Amino acid sequence: MKYNKVTDRDIEFLTGICGKEHVFTGSDIHEDFTHDEMTIYGKFSPEVVVEARSTEQVSDIMKYADSHNIPVTPRGSGTGLCGNAVALYGGILLSLAKMDKILEFDNDNFTTTVEPGVLLMTLAEEAINRGMMYPPDPGEKSATIGGNVMTNAGGMRAIKYGVTRDYVLGMTAVLISGEIINIGGKVVKNSSGYSIKDLLIGSEGTLAVITQLTLKLIPLPEESLSLLIPFDNLRQCFETVPKILQSRTYPTAIEFLQLQVIEAAEEYLGLHFPDKSAEAYILLTFDANSKQELTRIYQKAADVCLECGAKDVFISDTEERQTSIWKARGAFLEAIKTSTSEMDECDVVIPRTKLSPFMDHVDELEQKENLRIQSFGHAGDGNLHIYLCKDNIEDSVWKDKCEAAMNSLYEKSKELGGQISGEHGIGHAKNKFLKNSLGETTINLMHSIKRCFDPKELLNPGKIF
Amino acid sequence: MNIIVCIKQVPGTTQVEIDEETGVLKRDGISSKMNPYDLFAIETALKLKEQTGARVTVLTMGPSQAELIIKEAFMIGVDDGYILSDKRFAGSDVLATSYTLAGGISKIGSYDLIICGKQTTDGDTAQVGPAIAEHLNIPHVAWVSRIKEVNNQSIIVEQNMEYSFEVVRLPYPCLITIESNICTPRLPSYLNMLKTKDRPITNLSLMDLPDTSESNYGLKGSPTQVERIFKPEHNVEQVIIDCADTDGSQYAYELLKQWKFI
Numbered sequence: 001m002k003y004n005k006v007t008d009r010d011i012e013f014l015t016g017i018c019g020k021e022h023v024f025t026g027s028d029i030h031e032d033f034t035h036d037e038m039t040i041y042g043k044f045s046p047e048v049v050v051e052a053r054s055t056e057q058v059s060d061i062m063k064y065a066d067s068h069n070i071p072v073t074p075r076g077s078g079t080g081l082c083g084n085a086v087a088l089y090g091g092i093l094l095s096l097a098k099m100d101k102i103l104e105f106d107n108d109n110f111t112t113t114v115e116p117g118v119l120l121m122t123l124a125e126e127a128i129n130r131g132m133m134y135p136p137d138p139g140e141k142s143a144t145i146g147g148n149v150m151t152n153a154g155g156m157r158a159i160k161y162g163v164t165r166d167y168v169l170g171m172t173a174v175l176i177s178g179e180i181i182n183i184g185g186k187v188v189k190n191s192s193g194y195s196i197k198d199l200l201i202g203s204e205g206t207l208a209v210i211t212q213l214t215l216k217l218i219p220l221p222e223e224s225l226s227l228l229i230p231f232d233n234l235r236q237c238f239e240t241v242p243k244i245l246q247s248r249t250y251p252t253a254i255e256f257l258q259l260q261v262i263e264a265a266e267e268y269l270g271l272h273f274p275d276k277s278a279e280a281y282i283l284l285t286f287d288a289n290s291k292q293e294l295t296r297i298y299q300k301a302a303d304v305c306l307e308c309g310a311k312d313v314f315i316s317d318t319e320e321r322q323t324s325i326w327k328a329r330g331a332f333l334e335a336i337k338t339s340t341s342e343m344d345e346c347d348v349v350i351p352r353t354k355l356s357p358f359m360d361h362v363d364e365l366e367q368k369e370n371l372r373i374q375s376f377g378h379a380g381d382g383n384l385h386i387y388l389c390k391d392n393i394e395d396s397v398w399k400d401k402c403e404a405a406m407n408s409l410y411e412k413s414k415e416l417g418g419q420i421s422g423e424h425g426i427g428h429a430k431n432k433f434l435k436n437s438l439g440e441t442t443i444n445l446m447h448s449i450k451r452c453f454d455p456k457e458l459l460n461p462g463k464i465f
Numbered sequence: 466m467n468i469i470v471c472i473k474q475v476p477g478t479t480q481v482e483i484d485e486e487t488g489v490l491k492r493d494g495i496s497s498k499m500n501p502y503d504l505f506a507i508e509t510a511l512k513l514k515e516q517t518g519a520r521v522t523v524l525t526m527g528p529s530q531a532e533l534i535i536k537e538a539f540m541i542g543v544d545d546g547y548i549l550s551d552k553r554f555a556g557s558d559v560l561a562t563s564y565t566l567a568g569g570i571s572k573i574g575s576y577d578l579i580i581c582g583k584q585t586t587d588g589d590t591a592q593v594g595p596a597i598a599e600h601l602n603i604p605h606v607a608w609v610s611r612i613k614e615v616n617n618q619s620i621i622v623e624q625n626m627e628y629s630f631e632v633v634r635l636p637y638p639c640l641i642t643i644e645s646n647i648c649t650p651r652l653p654s655y656l657n658m659l660k661t662k663d664r665p666i667t668n669l670s671l672m673d674l675p676d677t678s679e680s681n682y683g684l685k686g687s688p689t690q691v692e693r694i695f696k697p698e699h700n701v702e703q704v705i706i707d708c709a710d711t712d713g714s715q716y717a718y719e720l721l722k723q724w725k726f727i
Contacts, residue, residue, distance in 0.1 A: 228652060272649035291496075302655045314652035315540070318477065320501045324649055 003089055003458070004069045006047035014050050014092070017060045022051040022098070032078060033093055034086065037140075040342050041083040041429045046073065046093035053098050055172055055180060055211040062209065063178025065092055065458055072176070073460050074205040076117060076144030081345055082427030084151060084204050088462035096146050099211065105130055109186045110217045111169060116146025116210050123215075132217040135161035137253075138423065139330060146210055152202035154423035156253040156285070159245075159380035161218075163423070165201045170214035173200055176454045186214055199449065204425050205460040207453040221287035223294045224252075226316040228325055229305045230278030234258065237282045238355040240308040241379050244284065249301040253285040254380030255329060256355075261336065261376050265328040268335035274324050278311055282379060283329065329376075333385070336374045340389035344402045348413040349422030352382040361412045362386060369405050383422030410437065426464045434464065466519035466617075466637075468510045468578045471566055471597065472503040472538060474531040475587045483694050499534040502582030504541075504650035506643045510580050511542050511651070513615060519577075520544050524569050526554060526562065532666050539661035540653035547573060551670040556684030559588075563596030565682055568674035570601060577637040578620060583608060583644055594642035605640040606633050610647050 006025075015023045024030075025048050034043040052058045065072045071091030078085055087093045100117035110132065114123060121141035127134045138148060138155035147153075149171075154163040170184030183197045184190055200207055231237045237256050244251060258280055262273050275281075284301060288294040302313040316322050337343060350358055359375070366373045372391055377384040388405050390398050410420060410433045420430055420437050435443055447465055450457070477496035484491055510521045523538040525531050526549040535546035549569045557565060570576060579601075581594030591607070598605030611623040613632060624631045625644055635641070671682060680686060704720065706713045721727045 227655075274649050274652050299655075306656070313655035315655060315658075316652055318498050318501070320504070321650075321652060 002069075003071050003091060003461075006070060006091060010064075010068060010070065011048060013064055014048060014061065017057050017064075018050055018052060022053070024049040029093075033075070033095075036078050036080040036083055036085055036427075038081050038083060038345065038429065040344055041086075041427070044086045044088050045090065046087035047090045049093045049095060051095045051098045052211075055174060058094070058096075058174045058209050058211050059178045059180055061092065061094060062174050062176050066176045066178065066456070069456060069458070071458050071461050072209070074146075074150075074209045076147030076150075077119065077142055079140045079143045080147065080151065080427060081347070081424045082421070082429040084425050084427035084463060085147070085460075086428075088428055091458075094209065096209070096211070097144065099146075100144075102126055103212070105132070105217075106186065107132075110219070111186045111214050112217055113212065113214050114145055115212060116144060116149070118145045119143070120145060120148060127217055128220055131220050133220045134167065134215060134217055136164045136167055138164075139333065141330075145213060145215070149201055149210060149213060150204050151423065151425035154378070154381070154383060156255065156378065158378065158383075158423075159254055160250055160252040165198065167216045168197060168201055168213060169216050171197055171200065171210050172212035173208040173210050175208050176456070176459055180211075181208075184214065202425070204427065204463050206450055206463055207459065209459075222289045223291055224285060224287040225294060225298060226253075226322060226325060227282075227284040227286075227298060227302060227305075228275060228314040228316060229282045229284065229302075230275060230311040230314075231280050231282065231309065232278065232311065234280040234359055235356050236309050237280050238352075238359070238379060240282060240305055240310070241352055241355070243304050243308055244282075244301055245380070247300055247304045249286065249297040249304075251284045251286055251301065251380065253283065254378065255283040255376070256379040257281040257283055257329065257376060258374075261332055261374055262328060264335040264339045264374070265331045268338050269327065269331050271324070271327065273328050274316075274321070275314055282310075283325065332376045336387045336389065339374075340372070340391050342390040342398070344388045344406065345424070346386040346388075346406060346409045347383070347421045347424040348386070348409065348418050349381070349383040350413055350416045350418030352380065354416040354418070355379060355382060355384070358384065358412060358416055358418075362409070365405055365408055369401050371401055371405060373405075378422070381422070382418070406433070413437075428462050431463070431465055466513070466517050466578070467576045468513060468519050468521045468580060469570055469573060469576045470503070470506050470510050470521060470523045470538075470543070471579065471581045471594070472507070472523050472525045472534055473500045473585050473587075474498070474525065474527050474534045475500045475585055483696070497530070497533070499537055500582055500585045500587075502584055502586070502643075502645050504582075505645050505648060506580040506582045507538060507541055507543060508648050508650040509609075509612065509643050510578075512648070513578070513612070514542070517615060522547065522573060522576075524566065524573065525549070526557075526565055526569070535666050536658075536661070537653055539664055540655075540657045541651060542654070542657060546664075546666045547669055548666055549669045551682075553671050553679055553683045556687060557682065558687035558689035559590050559592045559596055560688060561682055561684075561686035563593045564600055564676075564686065565674070566593070567597045567600035568676060569669050570597065571675050572669055572673055577639075579603075579638070579640040581640065581642045583642045591642070594640060598640035601638075601640070603638050603640060604635050605642075606635060607642045608644050609641045610644045 029049050034045050071089045073087040074094045075085035097117045099115035101115045104113040137157045138153040148164045152165050286298050372389040374387045420434050426434050474497050477498040482491045521543045522545040523543050524547045584591035606624050608625045609622045610625040614621040619636045621634045
């Protein structure tokens with residue numbers, strides 16, 4: 001792909017659109033803009049960072065980039081884990097972080113209309129303050145909603161409420177030509193032709209730039225609690241998951257936790273986890289609209305867990321108790337990151353019934369490659385987060401070890417009927433694995449769609465394919 | 466060794482309305498929970514139980530619904546529970562509350578160590594614990610941040626004096642109040658709930674106490690008169706220090722000094 005370099009004239013144009021305080025070049029570009037959360041995938045400097053503040057500005061920038069053959073990489077708060085929002089080919093890094101207004105809460109239609117730069121934590125809190133809930137609950141709360149939509153982020157509540165895709169009703173998007181399209185809206189149903197909205201969700205900024213979103217909300221459940229359930233081993237945890245799902249207790253979250261990761265979180269946070277009597281845990285969350293209903297369902301689930309060999313079932317029913325557990329759970333990624341010099345990540349999703357054989361494979365791999373591997377994830381939906389830790393491994397050996405381990409993990413996932421990514425996306429870090437997993441025909445189909453939206457491949461080039 | 470832990474049921478939320486006329490918290494219809502500070506007291510007692518084989522009893526004062534926190538204490542690992550429940554206890558201030566609890570402790574009888582949380586999240590006085598000890602005429606230490614040693618005759622504790630720590634040896638019987646966050650309280654166990662669901666809770670009324678004079682309890686025994694309860698104003702002020710041209714840290718230091726934060 002041959003792109004034009006950004007010139008002084010281009011900078012002048014961009015400054016004219018956005019104002020000089022929103023255009024950064026050279027040493028004024030903060031180092032953070034050269035990477036996302038995973039520096040292992042390299043650092044790439046954009047030629048210019050532009051902070052857009054309106055749909056019209058985005059439109060003008062896109063139209064200009066299109067006519068001048070300059071690549072555009074849209075970016076939220078840069079919390080991605082696959083190099084999704086880094087400017088691989090330089091050009092314009094289009095930051096949407098300043099488009100951070102919540103435009104409306106519609107209490108009758110149960111929707112909210114937001115700009116893409118609104119942070120997940122802000123939206124979640126504002127919805128709760130109005131007695132509503134935005135159900136998607138990805139771990140990284142400082143991610144933007146736009147970023148969540150671009151990766152179709154999942155999170156802890158996917159098992160009951162679904163993922164980001166299930167809550168996007170409509171959007172305003174800007175095509176590379178600068179044309180602005182409005183798709184969907186405050187409608188519950190929509191059978192009006194191809195769902196362009198669903199094509200854009202999860203497209204990682206490769207098809208269009210989203211500048212406004214209409215999201216579905218639900219009434220905030222009155223009550224909730226969590227159960228922390230210790231087991232002798234991870235296999236027992238995984239074997240219990242289908243039984244919990246069959247019990248008709250409808251948990252909102254089914255997470256698995258391993259003692260070694262809990263200990264890493266304790267060290268990272270300087271806090272003590274409320275129980276460390278077991279090697280492995282399931283963490284369940286339930287919500288309901290009355291205490292009686294909540295009690296009925298959690299006790300039913302607790303009985304199922306005890307029948308499946310749980311050592312006990314601990315009840316977390318107050319804010320303080322929830323904090324003591326969920327603060328640690330929320331810090332797992334950062335804790336693992338802090339515990340090692342560098343790490344690589346795998347976000348596979350497999351059928352939940354295959355969790356045990358997959359984790360057995362992870363254990364074998366750890367031995368075979370002599371590599372420390374830490375894992376946690378969403379046992380309820382089969383989405384695992386597996387981290388290869390560099391520790392003291394020499395640089396020359398580390399890359400090869402990573403490569404071999406990643407190939408092995410993705411091969412196993414494919415064998416068990418899994419997919420490359422559950423919620424983090426592909427970026428430029430996982431594209432070769434995607435190709436192996438999906439095969440040529442599907443990848444070609446995706447590429448055709450890409451070219452239909454973006455014939456010159458200017459939008460977030462080098463990602464997904 | 467016998468340990469008594471005093472616990473209290475408090476509102477489960479900070480969003481509690483206040484009756485403008487009576488100045489009393491509107492507790493009807495709102496959820497309740499065990500005072501979070503008491504969980505540290507129970508955890509301390511249970512750690513001592515593991516160490517010494519002590520028997521741990523909880524005591525609370527309140528309406529019959531307060532039995533819920535005793536059942537919760539059973540789920541956490543406590544052995545016995547007593548509730549001081551009598552309409553004549555209603556409206557108690559620090560003096561009457563501590564006097565009633567001291568009477569309840571006397572009725573329970575044999576005890577070596579009494580443990581309280583450092584304060585409650587509703588009353589917030591942090592005085593009830595030490596006042597119980599005064600009524601019982603036993604030694605006490607507040608703000609205990611660490612149990613250093615325990616033996617058959619005494620306990621050695623570290624007291625947090627904010628700018629220093631004081632190490633104190635207390636002979637039994639004695640009372641301590643426990644700082645928060647010195648440990649992580651264990652969670653209630655569902656297995657314990659199943660095991661203790663039929664465990665009796667002893668109810669104590671005014672007539673069970675050593676002093677049965679009504680004038681020493683409840684509103685009648687409370688010299689404190691609450692004139693008004695109101696929500697404190699909650700202000701968040703932000704100052705943005707743009708340090709592009711100046712030494713921001715020095716400026717921030719001067720500002721904090723001026724505000725007497727440092």
